[in-house]
Every structure is written in C-alpha cells, then in structure tokens.
Amino acid sequence: MTATVPAAPSGPAPATVRTPPLAEPSAWHAIRLTVNGRPVAAEVESRLLLSDFLRDRLGLTGTHTGCEHGVCGACTVLLDGEPARTCLTLAVQCEGADLRTVEGLAPDDAPLTPVQRAFHECHGMQCGFCTPGFVMTATALTEQPARPDEEQVADALSGHLCRCTGYRNIRRAVCRALDERFGE
Amino acid sequence: MKPTPFDYTAPRTVGDALALLADDSRDAKVLAGGQSLIPMLNMRLARPEVLVDITRIPELGRVVVDSDGCLRIGAAVRQSRAAADPAVRDGWPLLADAIGLIGHPQIRGRGTVCGSLAHHDPAAELPTAALALDARFVVAGPRGTRTVEAADFFVATFATAVEPDELLTEVVFPPLAAHHGRAFEELTRRHGDFATVGVAVLLERDPASDTVRRARVVCCGAGPTPVRLTAAEAALTGTDAGPAARAEAARAALGALAPADDVHSTAEHRRESAAHLLVRACTTAWERTR
Numbered sequence: 001m002t003a004t005v006p007a008a009p010s011g012p013a014p015a016t017v018r019t020p021p022l023a024e025p026s027a028w029h030a031i032r033l034t035v036n037g038r039p040v041a042a043e044v045e046s047r048l049l050l051s052d053f054l055r056d057r058l059g060l061t062g063t064h065t066g067c068e069h070g071v072c073g074a075c076t077v078l079l080d081g082e083p084a085r086t087c088l089t090l091a092v093q094c095e096g097a098d099l100r101t102v103e104g105l106a107p108d109d110a111p112l113t114p115v116q117r118a119f120h121e122c123h124g125m126q127c128g129f130c131t132p133g134f135v136m137t138a139t140a141l142t143e144q145p146a147r148p149d150e151e152q153v154a155d156a157l158s159g160h161l162c163r164c165t166g167y168r169n170i171r172r173a174v175c176r177a178l179d180e181r182f183g184e
Numbered sequence: 185m186k187p188t189p190f191d192y193t194a195p196r197t198v199g200d201a202l203a204l205l206a207d208d209s210r211d212a213k214v215l216a217g218g219q220s221l222i223p224m225l226n227m228r229l230a231r232p233e234v235l236v237d238i239t240r241i242p243e244l245g246r247v248v249v250d251s252d253g254c255l256r257i258g259a260a261v262r263q264s265r266a267a268a269d270p271a272v273r274d275g276w277p278l279l280a281d282a283i284g285l286i287g288h289p290q291i292r293g294r295g296t297v298c299g300s301l302a303h304h305d306p307a308a309e310l311p312t313a314a315l316a317l318d319a320r321f322v323v324a325g326p327r328g329t330r331t332v333e334a335a336d337f338f339v340a341t342f343a344t345a346v347e348p349d350e351l352l353t354e355v356v357f358p359p360l361a362a363h364h365g366r367a368f369e370e371l372t373r374r375h376g377d378f379a380t381v382g383v384a385v386l387l388e389r390d391p392a393s394d395t396v397r398r399a400r401v402v403c404c405g406a407g408p409t410p411v412r413l414t415a416a417e418a419a420l421t422g423t424d425a426g427p428a429a430r431a432e433a434a435r436a437a438l439g440a441l442a443p444a445d446d447v448h449s450t451a452e453h454r455r456e457s458a459a460h461l462l463v464r465a466c467t468t469a470w471e472r473t474r
C-alpha cells in the first residue's frame with residue numbers, strides 16, 4: 001500500500017511512502033487529510049496511531065513519542081488548530097483533518113517562527129526530546145485571539161513533561177513569544 | 185504499546201451507530217474522544233474487535249438550552265467546547281469548573297463530556313458534578329430510549345447503567361435557582377493529575393432569610409462512585425453557612441466517608457482531606473451566592 005503526498009503548488013516534489021506489510025492486516029481504510037498545508041491520501045490500518053502514521057509513514061519524525069498513553073506530551077501536534085496527543089488519536093480518525101507538526105512551522109529555509117526563536121534564544125531545551133510538543137502547544141497559545149493569562153499558560157504547559165527539567169527556560173521562552181505576539 | 189487489530193466505523197446517524205453496536209457479532213465498543221479508551225487499547229487492557237466512532241454524528245454535536253431551560257449536551261461534544269460555551273459558563277458554572285480540572289487542555293480538547301460520564305472513573309470530576317447538578321442521562325439502544333437519573337446512573341467503578349449495546353446520546357442538566365453558588369475543590373499530586381479526592385458543593389441562598397435553602401455536597405475519589413454526602417447537606421441547610429455550620433458539615437462528612445487505602449493515599453488521609461476541602465468549598469460557594 002502506498003501513501004502519496006501530492007505536491008503543493010510551489011512546494012517540494014511529491015513523496016511516495018511505502019508501507020511495510022503487517023502481520024495482521026485487519027481493517028484498512030482510505031483517508032485524506034492535510035498535513036502541514038499539503039494534501040495527503042493514504043490507506044491505514046484502523047489501529048495505526050497518528051504518531052506512528054506521522055513518523056513511520058510520512059517520515060515526519062519531529063513528533064516524538066515517549067509514554068504512548070497521553071501523559072508526557074512529547075507527541076503533541078495541532079489537530080484542526082488545537083493541541084492534541086497523536087498517541088491517543090488513531091490515524092483513521094483524522095479523515096478530513098488539518099494537521100500541523102513541528103516540521104510545518106518553518107519548512108525548508110523559512111525563518112523560524114517567534115516561538116521557535118524564543119526557545120532558541122532562551123535556551124528552552126536541553127536534550128530537546130520534549131521540545132516539539134512544547135513548541136506546538138506554545139504555538140497554539142500565540143494563535144489565540146487574546147493573550148492567555150499566567151494560569152492558562154501554566155495549565156497548557158502542565159500537559160508536557162520535560163525529563164531534563166528545563167521548565168524555567170521553557171516558560172521564559174513561551175512568555176517571550178507571547179510578548180512578541182501580544183505586546184508586553 | 186500498540187493496540188491489537190480492530191475494525192473502525194464512523195456512522196453518521198444514531199440509528200446506524202445503534203445498529204452497529206447491536207448487530208455486529210464482533211465485540212464492539214463506542215469511541216468518543218479516545219482519551220481514556222485509546223490508552224487502554226495501547227496498553228492492551230481492552231481488546232475490542234470494532235470501534236464505533238460517534239463523533240461524526242451531527243445530531244450528537246449540540247449544546248443547547250431547551251424550552252424548559254434544561255442544558256442538553258450531546259455525546260460528540262468535546263469537553264473544552266462545552267466549558268467555553270457561554271450558556272454553560274453562565275447557567276451551570278460548576279460544570280465549567282469541573283471540566284477545567286480535567287487533565288490538561290490537550291486532553292480536554294479531544295475528550296467528550298459524555299465519554300467521561302460513560303467511562304466513570306471514580307476519581308473523575310464530571311460524574312461528581314453531574315450528581316451534584318441532578319443530571320439526567322438519555323440512553324438509546326435496541327430496546328428503545330430511556331432516561332436515567334444521576335443517582336441510578338453510576339453503578340460501580342468503570343460501570344454505569346449503559347449496556348454494551350447502548351449509547352449515551354446526551355446528558356441533560358436542569359436549570360439552577362437564581363441565588364446559587366458553587367465550588368469544586370480537589371487534592372492532586374500535581375496540577376492536572378486525577379484527583380486523590382475532590383468535593384463539589386452547590387449552595388442555594390434564601391435571599392429573605394440569608395440562609396441555605398438547599399445544599400448539595402458530592403465527593404469524588406472516595407468510593408467506587410461519586411458519593412453524595414446527605415448528612416453534610418443536612419448540616420448546612422437552614423444555617424448561615426458560617427464557621428460552625430461548615431465545621432458540622434465537615435464532621436458529618438468524616439462520619440459518612442469510608443474510602444479504601446490505595447497507592448495514592450491512605451483512607452484516613454482521604455477522609456481528612458475531603459473534610460478540609462469541604463470547608464473550603466462551602467466558603468467559596470457561599471460567597472458566590474451573593
């Protein structure tokens with residue numbers, strides 16, 4: 001089975017992704033969705049997690065998986081604009097969905113987004129494993145119509161665990177990105 | 185940590201969903217937000233053969249206030265959407281408070297209100313709020329549609345009045361009196377964790393006498409279902425909800441609660457925490473009746 005990623009009008013060449021044969025191909029479904037602005041059509045087994053679809057089928061390995069039961073937040077992407085766990089979402093549930101992963105923020109040589117720049121400048125990472133998830137949640141915070149208050153920021157960040165315990169700088173980075181977006 | 189193989193269907197009508205649940209000879213399970221079910225599939229604690237995704241059924245996606253003033257939340261409505269709804273915030277703020285205590289925004293954005301009620305984790309906030317708010321549950325199945333009162337809905341840990349071939353289609357919250365105040369207090373190890381123990385309080389003020397006309401006190405994490413503390417309610421009713429009345433309610437709660445020891449807490453620690461949370465919740469709820 002194949003998943004084809006048709007080229008965006010001016011984007012890179014189309015990619016074709018080979019699917020490894022599975023031992024128990026039970027129920028397969030054809031899905032269409034948008035990933036980082038590009039239409040994707042694929043056939044997926046019902047039990048395929050969205051995290052594995054992104055990483056193994058589309059080669060988008062920026063979405064990390066840690067716990068695979070919704071606790072660590074490393075696998076968070078924006079699903080129809082809202083941060084969501086890809087390890088608690090089946091690929092087949094994403095028919096018609098609009099997905100954004102960390103790769104979609106500054107594709108190719110595009111300049112880093114304010115959130116990415118703030119993480120860089122504030123050193124909001126140590127090993128970087130948790131970073132993509134934090135960056136996607138922070139991106140959603142900057143895309144809200146009004147500036148979220150301190151409590152809302154803390155609430156959103158509590159949905160992520162950093163095993164390097166770099167929370168101070170992560171929080172600083174998020175505040176800097178919010179300052180840039182909404183004014184201090 | 186990958187699920188065992190299963191089939192997946194996404195019906196567009198309640199009728200089709202019920203037919204799939206009833207007619208399929210395979211072991212079928214309802215999939216709503218997946219925020220409790222998919223972890224169980226990943227850990228292989230559940231091995232259903234078919235998932236029936238109900239989130240694409242348009243008639244289940246509504247939050248409405250009907251002509252009787254009742255709030256009706258359909259089974260496909262996500263928790264964060266319900267909490268942000270102006271009708272919910274204005275008319276049933278205890279519900280919005282309870283949702284705000286569920287996990288993290290990343291979870292609430294996917295999880296449904298009805299999914300949490302149907303899942304019925306004994307530490308979950310929504311079953312507790314539903315009992316405090318006298319919610320009614322509309323359950324549809326091959327034997328027709330019935331309405332279940334909150335007191336009869338929660339049967340045991342992870343068990344409700346919904347049979348495997350049935351669907352909770354909506355939850356209905358009756359309107360509240362004008363002079364009511366509410367609070368939901370809970371003890372967690374970290375912000376966003378499931379409650380070790382939690383207390384929801386709803387107080388209705390009699391504006392003429394400035395006393396409690398009606399009290400509701402419900403506890404989560406202290407038994408296999410949400411526990412309604414009727415002795416604490418009686419201790420508050422007719423009083424000025426002052427320190428003496430609150431202390432009496434806390435004593436009543438200590439007498440009525442019989443939680444079990446578990447890895448998170450001893451029974452004694454749970455009971456005492458519940459009593460403290462109750463005092464705090466009563467204070468806040470009463471202030472909010474003004």
Ligand SMILES: Cc1cc2nc3c(=O)[nH]c(=O)nc-3n(C[C@H](O)[C@H](O)[C@H](O)COP(=O)(O)OP(=O)(O)OC[C@H]3O[C@@H](n4cnc5c(N)ncnc54)[C@H](O)[C@@H]3O)c2cc1C
Pocket residue numbers: 069070071088213214215216217218219220221222223238259285286287288291294295296297298299300302303305307308309310346350351352353376377378379
């Ligand atoms: C990291 C994390 C933290 C969490 N923290 C909390 C917390 O603090 N408090 C809390 O209360 N919850 C918490 N949850 C659970 C979360 O709130 C779930 O969203 C909720 O319990 C289940 O709702 P769902 O829509 O995701 O249901 P699903 O996971 O899709 O389904 C759960 C169960 O209910 C059944 N079901 C669902 N809808 C229906 C229906 N309409 N009719 C019949 N059966 C149905 C399913 O078959 C399944 O058995 C947490 C989850 C995670 C991953």
Ligand code: FES
Pocket residue numbers: 064065066067068069070071072073074075076085086087088
């Ligand atoms: S891998 Fe998804 S939350 Fe940990």
Ligand code: FES
Pocket residue numbers: 125126127128129130131161162163164165166
């Ligand atoms: S930077 Fe290492 S886990 Fe967060």
